[in-house]
Amino acid sequence: MRIKSVNARWVRIPIEKSRQHVSDFGRLQTFDAAIIRIETEDGVVGWGEGKNAAGSAGQYAALVHLINEEYAPVLIGRDASDITPIWESLYCGSRCESAAARGHVMPELSRRGLTVAAISAIDIALWDIRGKALGAPVWSLLGGRSAERLPAYASGGWADADGIGDQLKSYIDSGGFGAVKMRVGSMDGAPYVSAERVQAAREAIGPAIDLMVDAHGTYTVAEAKRFASMVADCDLAWFEEPITGDDRFGVSEFRAATHIPVALGESECTRFDFRDLIVSRGVDILQPDPAFCGGITEAMRIATLASAFNLRLAPHLWAGAPAFFAGLHVVAAAPSGFIVEFSLGANPMIHDLSREKVVVKDGTIAVPDRPGLGLEIDEDVVSRFTVC
Numbered sequence: 001m002r003i004k005s006v007n008a009r010w011v012r013i014p015i016e017k018s019r020q021h022v023s024d025f026g027r028l029q030t031f032d033a034a035i036i037r038i039e040t041e042d043g044v045v046g047w048g049e050g051k052n053a054a055g056s057a058g059q060y061a062a063l064v065h066l067i068n069e070e071y072a073p074v075l076i077g078r079d080a081s082d083i084t085p086i087w088e089s090l091y092c093g094s095r096c097e098s099a100a101a102r103g104h105v106m107p108e109l110s111r112r113g114l115t116v117a118a119i120s121a122i123d124i125a126l127w128d129i130r131g132k133a134l135g136a137p138v139w140s141l142l143g144g145r146s147a148e149r150l151p152a153y154a155s156g157g158w159a160d161a162d163g164i165g166d167q168l169k170s171y172i173d174s175g176g177f178g179a180v181k182m183r184v185g186s187m188d189g190a191p192y193v194s195a196e197r198v199q200a201a202r203e204a205i206g207p208a209i210d211l212m213v214d215a216h217g218t219y220t221v222a223e224a225k226r227f228a229s230m231v232a233d234c235d236l237a238w239f240e241e242p243i244t245g246d247d248r249f250g251v252s253e254f255r256a257a258t259h260i261p262v263a264l265g266e267s268e269c270t271r272f273d274f275r276d277l278i279v280s281r282g283v284d285i286l287q288p289d290p291a292f293c294g295g296i297t298e299a300m301r302i303a304t305l306a307s308a309f310n311l312r313l314a315p316h317l318w319a320g321a322p323a324f325f326a327g328l329h330v331v332a333a334a335p336s337g338f339i340v341e342f343s344l345g346a347n348p349m350i351h352d353l354s355r356e357k358v359v360v361k362d363g364t365i366a367v368p369d370r371p372g373l374g375l376e377i378d379e380d381v382v383s384r385f386t387v388c
């Protein structure tokens with residue numbers, strides 16, 4: 001189980017023009033990610049994914065360089081089954097031996113951002129290897145799964161007030177979804193424009209479908225409060241990223257001012273950031289992204305925090321196939337996990353990279369039961385769309 005090779009690539013898959021959408025990120029024309037392949041001396045291959053951009057598009061040359069030039073050399077020869085020690089050693093860097101001896105973290109100064117994104121990619125791949133080596137799905141190594149199928153929500157919703165109802169109803173019809181999420185915030189300009197879109201959406205889909213909104217952190221606290229008051233009668237299941245996560249006090253102020261559950265976390269790294277969100281009373285639903293928060297290892301630690309504080313876990317899974325499949329295993333294994341995000345915008349990084357198509361049936365997605373992540377990567381697609 002010694003690691004023989006580590007190779008990360010910046011993969012950029014174009015999105016056909018007819019399926020592109022426009023949001024506060026602009027027009028999304030490609031889906032980008034750092035895709036990593038780790039192989040052991042025994043010939044077992046694990047796949048992982050790292051992200052440094054919340055939207056689907058982004059620049060990944062620096063992240064790929066970090067993995068290949070700085071982390072790969074220290075991974076070669078290590079036992080791939082030492083997942084937690086590897087996580088901690090990469091996080092603590094040159095002080096990893098002292099940290100291990102003393103039983104507490106001594107992280108490097110650059111302990112967020114690209115560093116944790118790189119660790120995330122490596123960690124997901126190592127869990128994939130561990131499962132394949134043992135002939136077991138990752139969820140079984142995490143303690144078992146709560147169900148064979150998980151409820152999913154349709155994630156999209158960019159249309160204007162005249163079209164949002166039909167757009168969301170098309171999502172519901174496509175997979176029998178019982179929950180849908182739409183985008184709001186700066187893409188609409190004034191809060192009342194977003195409110196009109198939400199009101200139109202609720203009227204169109206009726207009261208039985210859960211409706212969530214996502215502002216991508218683009219409101220100020222005052223704007224978020226104004227918007228929340230205007231949609232107070234729309235029975236929102238959650239308000240995702242109402243304001244920037246950098247404003248911890250503002251997040252807590254907003255949550256205290258509204259009855260709408262607050263969902264946060266797609267741009268947060270490690271259990272330490274989520275601990276701070278929790279103790280500041282700023283969040284109801286935690287949304288770690290496995291490709292950015294620290295991988296499967298850290299996502300499970302975050303899930304434990306959620307459970308300890310009687311909160312819920314709904315990972316951010318607007319991602320490629322390795323991160324999406326990692327999220328399925330985390331939600332299945334974590335007592336606090338309750339729903340899966342499924343992008344209804346164009347997502348070739350899932351559907352083209354995975355040889356087996358991900359199918360939603362009656363609003364649910366099957367938990368993979370094959371060894372590792374249960375994912376078979378199309379390596380031809382990886383090669384064809386590699387930037388560097």
